[in-house]
Every structure is written in C-alpha cells, then in structure tokens.
Amino acid sequence: MERLKKLINHIISRINANLIPMGLDIEQAIESTINSADLTRYYAYYALSIDHPIYFRFQESNLGGSYFLGKCDVDRSIIHLSDIRGDELKAKGTVVKVGGVETELYRDEVIQIINSFMIKTLVHNHSRNPEIPEYFRILNTVAMHYSNIHGTTIEGAYLGPFSTADLSVLHNCILGNFSYVQAGYLTRTSIDPGRVWIMADGKYVFDYRYPLDVLEEYISWDSNGELAGHFVEFLRGRRIDFLPVYDSLASKATIPVPESAFLSRYAVIKGDCVLRPNTLVAQRAYIENSLLGKGSNAQENSYIVDSTLADLVVVAHGGKMVFSEIEEKVFIGFNSFLYGAQENRIKVGAGSIVMPHTIIHPDEPISIPDETLVWGYVRTQKDLATQSMPLSQFATQRNLTIGNMSFNGDGAAFVKDFQNRIEHILVANGARYNGEQDSRGHAQKTKSVSYNLFQPYLGGEKEGMFPTIIVNDN
C-alpha cells in the first residue's frame, strides 16, 4: 500500500496548502475517514452510453465504489463511493456568455478532478467556470459524506458532510456540515454548519441558519471521529439493501418499468413500488413501498419510503422522505429530510418548493398547502408559520426576517428562478417526454447503457491503486 499512502499524503499536502491558511487542517479528517480495507473492497464503474460522448482517463487514483458517466479525467485523487455524473456537460460548439462576451466551447466539457478526496459525494451538472468553460474542475478539494458538488468549480475547498455547493465557483472555501451555498463566485469564505445561503448577483439573498444544537441531533462527529445523528442512522440501517444490487450483474427489475421510464439497476426497489411513465430512478436511489407518478424522479442518494409522489415531483440529490404524500410538481431540494412516521405523516401540496436542506421531522401530522415555499426546521404544523410562506406572498417580499431566515431582494425573481430551474430539471430528466425525439431526457436516453467495472490492485506496493485506464469513443 506504499503507493496509496503516498497518494494520501500528496492529497493532504495539496489541500492543506490551501486550507491551513484558513485555519483548517484536514489531515485528521481524511485519515480518520479512510478505511484502508474499504479502498480495495469496492469496484468502480463507468457507464457506456450512446447518448453521451465517452472519454474517461483515470490515473494514479483510488476510485473504489464510484460511478462515472460522461467525460471525466481523474488524476491523483481518492474518489470513494461517489457519483461523478457528466450527463449535463456542455457540448463542443455550445456558446457561453462570460462577462457579457459570448464564446464557443472548442471541445466537449470534461469533468477534471485533481488532488482531491471525495467520499459519497455527488458531482453533477456542468461548470460555471468562466476561465475555461471546457473544464468542470475540482482541484485540491475534500468533499465529505453525502456532499453535493453541483455545477460548481471548486478549488482548494472543504465540504463538510451533507453540504451542498450549487451552481457556483468556489476558491478556498470551507462549507460546514449540512451547509448549502449557491453564491456565484466565492473566495476565502467559511460557511457555517447548517447555513442555507443563496445569493444571486444583485438580485436577492436568502439566508437561513439552523440552530446549532438542533443540527447536532441530525449531523455531527462523535468522539471517535465517526459521523453521528439521525441522517447517518437513517442511512446506515438501509445500507444492507444495496449489497445484492452491487453483488449481482444480472439486471432484474422486480417491478414493471414503463418503456419511457428509467430504473437504474444500481437502485434499490423494496416492497410494493410503482413507477409511472417518464419516471427516473437514479443509481443509489432507494424506493420502498412507494409510488412515483408520471415524470417524477428520484435522484442519487434519495430515499423514498412508504410515500406517494404525484406526477412531476422532483426529489433532488440526497432528498429523503418517509410516510410522505407529495402532490403534483413539488420540488424536494438537495439533502432535504422529510422524516415522517406512520402516525405523523407529511403532506406537501401541489406546486410547493421544499428548499434544499430542509428538515421536516414531525411530532404530529403535518400538511403543507399548495404553492408554498418551505425551508428550515419543521416539527409541528405551527412551525410552518416561521418556516414557510405561500409562493405568491413570497414573490412580493423585498426585505424579510422570519425565524432564522432573512431574505433581501426581489422575491418574485427568487420564486421565478426556482420555478424555472425545476422546469429545467423536469425537462432534463425526461419528465416531459411525449414520444418526440427532442423531448427525450435522461430517463429515455439512459436506455442503452452498459456498465463497466474496474478495480484496484489487490496486493503488493500498489495495493489499492487503480492502474491507468483510458476509454475513448472512436
């Protein structure tokens, strides 16, 4: 394992060179997170698809348990049990606007990951990097458990567990546990744990902060350096259901899958489940005793248990729900946690937006009206008074402080941006598919996919290292 140790030290040095000046030494976090046995235990896999250009280059890295789709170049990194999804990368010839100037991509965008450490991380979408739009770059970065890197160029950053970097460019930033940031360009900034911060250049700022004592119940480090709290307990209990999924090669959907729908063979389907047309269930999604209405989708690391989704519901990456009834065209944001129970059900009305990183953990049945914006931490129906607002009312706001949330700017633009994004997600995922070729989305495109499994050396000084692999479409 000499080579692997050398690699770990190399990554630590490159990341610390960025973060120690900001007061964070990540050596201990990485050392205590890496279990050497785990680094050889899992295979990595990439999808070969006829709808996405193919290019993979993996060198001097450990990629155990990770999934790659779309063009990707990895160098000197450890990417563990993560999803690197490049099915929304920009194509050659795409025109992007940088500083008001239009420029054309001279080649297909490539995800480029260098000197980085990721565990159970989701990377998706495409880069907002104006310097070189051909690269979706993740450089000298640590991304911890269930963090999301979504359309965000990241250099010299630390992402805490369950944190999300969304549609941004981050340079030397620290994202605390379960923090969410969507803030354009950000340099040398620390985001507190449990902060949900959306800043659209000059248009609006949304800022919510979880009470730290509440946050600790859901996500914290215990004295052994292990993750603790409701989030990981919830996930831990369900991990075992993924074992047969990864141990078998035969693709054997246990439920009928409509022609226009996609059920990843790397998803878990348990109990009585129904998938309607145009639904999409991504790899590492977990569906148990639930129904997904037409065009609804369950993204990576989403858990839908004992729940019903009407049509066109989006469950974003890491969205989790139990005993929930979700009505038409509801958006469940990144890493939201709707932790209902048999006697304390959750109902979300049509057209509502559950903001990223919302926790609804009811002590009583909770019902959210149609067309509502919900955020923060909700335990009772009464909590909604300070953690939600009708979309129409929010659209009229310019300055608002309510509970732990403050909003400044154009409320209408905020609502409109969100709704546009949800529609974009629906279209991209194929929810609007009508049989026409140009209405196809991921659910329809991901049909002819083969999965390719690759592994590290299992012994000797290179134990845990993957060989150099180049896959080219030509």
Place this chain on the structure above:
Amino acid sequence: MERLKKLINHIISRINANLIPMGLDIEQAIESTINSADLTRYYAYYALSIDHPIYFRFQESNLGGSYFLGKCDVDRSIIHLSDIRGDELKAKGTVVKVGGVETELYRDEVIQIINSFMIKTLVHNHSRNPEIPEYFRILNTVAMHYSNIHGTTIEGAYLGPFSTADLSVLHNCILGNFSYVQAGYLTRTSIDPGRVWIMADGKYVFDYRYPLDVLEEYISWDSNGELAGHFVEFLRGRRIDFLPVYDSLASKATIPVPESAFLSRYAVIKGDCVLRPNTLVAQRAYIENSLLGKGSNAQENSYIVDSTLADLVVVAHGGKMVFSEIEEKVFIGFNSFLYGAQENRIKVGAGSIVMPHTIIHPDEPISIPDETLVWGYVRTQKDLATQSMPLSQFATQRNLTIGNMSFNGDGAAFVKDFQNRIEHILVANGARYNGEQDSRGHAQKTKSVSYNLFQPYLGGEKEGMFPTIIVNDN
C-alpha cells in the same frame, strides 16, 4: 450495428485474402457462427494481477464474453467467449535463441490479435516467432469453437472446432475439426480433420488419423450449420451451470480452498468436490463430484465429473472426463475426452500420458496400466492394443505403424520431450510449490487478482462495438 457489420466484413476480407487461394471461403462459416444478439449479451473481463505486467489495448473490436490476462493488444477483431491468457509471456530481457543466435527481448512480450475472429478459443503460453519474439501474433485468422492456440504464431489460418495449434508458427494453414498440430514452421498446409500430427524438426514424427465416420459422431456440422456430436452435446448440457458464476460478483467459494491452491471464481464447482494443496482450477473449468489431488490442475474448458485425480495430474486445456480414476502424474492432453459412465469406468495408471485429442469412450470398464502412452480412439480394453504402448517400449521405437498411427524417429526423445513438458506445466502451475518464493506458480501467483468487466455499446450504429480501452500499469 453498422460499425459491427463493417468490422465483420473487414475480418472476412482479410482472412479470405489468405484462405481463398487455398480453396476455403470462410464467409459462410463466420456469418452462420455469429449471432448478433450474443455479441452484445456478454461482458468481457481482464484480470489485474500483481504478478503479471499489465497492458491492455482494445480497439475497433467486439470482445464479448472473453477473458484477458497479461499484456494484450487487440485491433479489429471479434473475440467471443475466449480466453486470452498471457501469464506465460516472455519478459523483457529474456534471451531467446533464433537460428542458433541468441537475442534479448527489448520489451515484455505482448499478445497481438489483428483482423481475427475467435469463438470459445483458448490462447496461451508465448510465441515461437523468431522474427519478432516480442509479439505473440494472431493475424487474419479464424479460430472456431474450443480451438486452442498454444504458443503458436498464426497468420492467415483457419482452425476448425476443437482443433489445436501447439508450439508452432503457422502461416496460411487450415486445421480441420479436432485436428492437432505441433510442427514447428508450417506454410500453406491443410491438416485433415481428426489428424494428430507432431513433428519435431528431424527428431520424430507422430501421426494419427481418426476414422472420419467415427469423428462425425463426436464433432461435425449439421445441415443448419450448427455444431453437432458428442462433444457439443456434453458441453451444451452443462452450460447452464456457468450462468450464476457470470451473473454474480461476489466471490463465494462453496468448498474449502487451501492457501496454496487457486480456484477461479469463474469456474464451476458442483456437488462434493475436494481441492488439495497446490491445485489450480482455471476459469471456465467445470468440476463436479470430484477430487483433485495435491498439485493437480484443471485448465480452461476442462470438465472433471465424478472423477478422482491423484496428485500431480495435469488436465490440459479442453480435457474432459467422466467417471474416471486418474493416478499420480498422469497427463490428459488438450481436448481429450474420457467419456466414462457409472458402469463403464476409466482408470489411468500412474505416469501415463494421454495424448492430446484422445477419445476414450468405453463400452466396458477400461483400465490403462501405469506408464503408458495412449492415443486415438478407445472403446474397449482390447482397443488399447493398437492405441497404447508402455512408455518404456515406445522409447525404443524408431519406425512404427500400429492401427491408424505411424511413428518415425527417436521414440526415446519423443517420450522424454513429453515428460519434460509435463514437468514444466506442473512447475508453471505451482504444483511443486513448497513455500519458497521461487517455487510459486500460477496457483500461488494468481492470488491477488481483481477482475474488471467491460462491455460494448448497447445501441446505435456502434452497437456491439467496444470503445477503445487502454489499461496501463504505471
């Protein structure tokens, strides 16, 4: 599938350019053998090992169901359900003697397969090509079901089903069904079906010919262009046992495997089986209700059913036996078929050599004494009079015609060469392992192996084609 069709036409044209002048048009044979659905159905896999240098390059090919170990470069070929085993390739620095002159390999030997079509073929050992000993080359060649290419450079050749090209260099040759050739350099030669021909430059010639009507019962083409006869019936009935082996990723040996033994996770173990120390069971071997004594090995495509192997028994590639009792240090040659039955058992005495392509299909119990050379077609004990001879007696022969076999040359050298080769095989496979590092063979070396699975495009014009893949050890 446009690209795949183009590839098939390309291969046919290159092979026919060589073989039509010899009176063989392989277009029909290839077209009727290729089932388009099969070409996308199976994954290919390569082994990543710490004991063999790693280099794979696959381009413009279909490799469905095939296994690769060791350095290999494939270009514009269809390699279907085949084993390309480069664990005996010559290493950089090895000195070879060519025309009496010693020369050193300037780099590791690579198996190079170009413009060729193979189905269920075994490629093993290393090249005897004096022109460029760095390449084990298979060029413009068709190798049909269960053919063996063993240490043989092949250019512009056709190998019929169950034929074997052994330790030779063949240029523009046709090997009939179930023929075996070991003949140094051979150009523009047709080998009749069922001929077993060993010619060692100036030392000896062994020549056996199966009666063609007998051969038809075992291997022939039926009127639909499908293979028929006892060989394929035997194999067909057991194919289903391999399905769970290939559908599962979990390595779950159902029997104890001694530390010094190797049981491939791609072998079938059925019923009560025992593996003693230093045994080796290769991928695609099939063991049912049988015991393998210390240091015995079962090579690719060997079938050992209701049989007992004493210590140091070699079952070469494609060797098959039912209800057989094999005593110590017996050699069962390539594609031999010991088709015993409950009431018609076969016993082979210690130190005996069952020649490649021998068929023992008893109408009564058959017992072969110790230290016997056996060849040809044996149905009764009496048949042994013309199909076997004590090794000591054979060693005294110079000219011999007996039944369908003729031998000319130095009988002692013939026996000695065979015995040396058997000892080499035992050593190479690790049968002689005694705990010392330099006594390790394949059984001990193949410990730390990971398997990497790759697949073709499953749709579109590239359906059935594999992308270019390069795997490098660095």
